[in-house]
Amino acid sequence: MSTPARPHAKGNASLDAPHLSSTTLGDPEHTAAATNNPATITLDDDPQAVLAEFCARQWCDGLPIVPPTEERVRAMLSGADRDASLGAMPPLWRQATLEKLAVNAVMAGCEPAYFPVIVAAVKAMLDPAFNLYGVQATTHPVAPLLIVNGRYAQTIGLHSGSGCFGPGFRANATIGRAIRLILLNVGGAWPGHHDMATQGSPAKYSYCIAEREDASPWGPLRDGDVVTVFGGEPPHNVNDHVSTTAGGILVTIADTAVSLGSNVGWYFSQSQLLIVLGPEHAQTIAADGLSRADVQRFVFEHARLPLGTLKLGGMWGIHDWPAWMKAITDDDAQLPQVPSPDDVFVMVAGGPGKHSAVVPNCTFSRAVSRPITV
Amino acid sequence: MLIGTTAFQGLAVSEMAALGVTGLPLVVVDHPLGGERPDAIARRAHQAVEQIMSLIGRT
Numbered sequence: 001m002s003t004p005a006r007p008h009a010k011g012n013a014s015l016d017a018p019h020l021s022s023t024t025l026g027d028p029e030h031t032a033a034a035t036n037n038p039a040t041i042t043l044d045d046d047p048q049a050v051l052a053e054f055c056a057r058q059w060c061d062g063l064p065i066v067p068p069t070e071e072r073v074r075a076m077l078s079g080a081d082r083d084a085s086l087g088a089m090p091p092l093w094r095q096a097t098l099e100k101l102a103v104n105a106v107m108a109g110c111e112p113a114y115f116p117v118i119v120a121a122v123k124a125m126l127d128p129a130f131n132l133y134g135v136q137a138t139t140h141p142v143a144p145l146l147i148v149n150g151r152y153a154q155t156i157g158l159h160s161g162s163g164c165f166g167p168g169f170r171a172n173a174t175i176g177r178a179i180r181l182i183l184l185n186v187g188g189a190w191p192g193h194h195d196m197a198t199q200g201s202p203a204k205y206s207y208c209i210a211e212r213e214d215a216s217p218w219g220p221l222r223d224g225d226v227v228t229v230f231g232g233e234p235p236h237n238v239n240d241h242v243s244t245t246a247g248g249i250l251v252t253i254a255d256t257a258v259s260l261g262s263n264v265g266w267y268f269s270q271s272q273l274l275i276v277l278g279p280e281h282a283q284t285i286a287a288d289g290l291s292r293a294d295v296q297r298f299v300f301e302h303a304r305l306p307l308g309t310l311k312l313g314g315m316w317g318i319h320d321w322p323a324w325m326k327a328i329t330d331d332d333a334q335l336p337q338v339p340s341p342d343d344v345f346v347m348v349a350g351g352p353g354k355h356s357a358v359v360p361n362c363t364f365s366r367a368v369s370r371p372i373t374v
Numbered sequence: 375m376l377i378g379t380t381a382f383q384g385l386a387v388s389e390m391a392a393l394g395v396t397g398l399p400l401v402v403v404d405h406p407l408g409g410e411r412p413d414a415i416a417r418r419a420h421q422a423v424e425q426i427m428s429l430i431g432r433t
Contacts, residue, residue, distance in 0.1 A: 091385065093392045137385060188392075194385055318408070 162351025
């Protein structure tokens, strides 16, 4: 089955030349074929054989893949320069060429139309402000959440309605998965080796949504066709079935946003919160006359913990606070968990129901946006 | 010189190789550091000092 030399496709097999190279995919240090990684491999045209081989080489996430044949990779590139690099990707600092991104996008099950979103997301992740090395190698369960704004998201079928965090929607599932495969195979962040997440998270399989711009009372999070990457935990649910006012809903959101066990607040300067309002919560808040800036200000002012509580555990003693916060001695003082209202991002997504979500960040990464170039 | 704990030794070695500094001296102390009591942290400090002194040619 694993014959890393010549093609021997069977019958009508389409797997005669999976376009893979040891420098493109996998980490030779941890692959089954560490001593003989070819530019191409040949496998029987059997889905189970393909999956077994890719799993053995640690070239996938454990789920079935679409074999990245030369033809499919070429289609994914759609004429783009395959050798063009977006930069070196940590933690192993391999070059993120468009060809490598395309190989992983094919494997994830993407349509070629999704590729511009992936390219924009990788550009954003490689911005130093995102600190991809920290995101990749940390013990925290952070995963890059892709938030896609603009008409192009609708064109390619990115879902923003009921169940937008999944499952069920190909564009969301496969774009998010392609990002993870790129982080595994190009970046080299294999769990337990270079991805040191203590437990990881389901969000590390796929984490991609669009915004419900049609349901937002305040317009989109970002104007135009834009991808924002946010180094976040999985979504924390906010259930509020009773509040009929902005104040009621936002108090519930603020309470959900902070806890002793969160990273947010301890590394203060880069702490950020993403509030994903369900459309019904958003409408109730807006009906009371609040703007997006008002929501940001409210959460900033109310998502706080008393000093006495913060002293009980978490990261007390190894936290990184500004001097003005260190100077506080009153145990009842309510301390902010993010530096400013601008570090509270507010967007709208989801379907009917009285639920929203809070996504705390990992606190050593800042959200970055990049335009989608089609 | 790079100082880390045993659990992160593999990451450190891979990172040094990726960055082309494989000759960088590596000082390794027992994992973990977080959540340990002062006496355990002191033992790790002694581990580090012994290795660092050896690496700089002093005993």
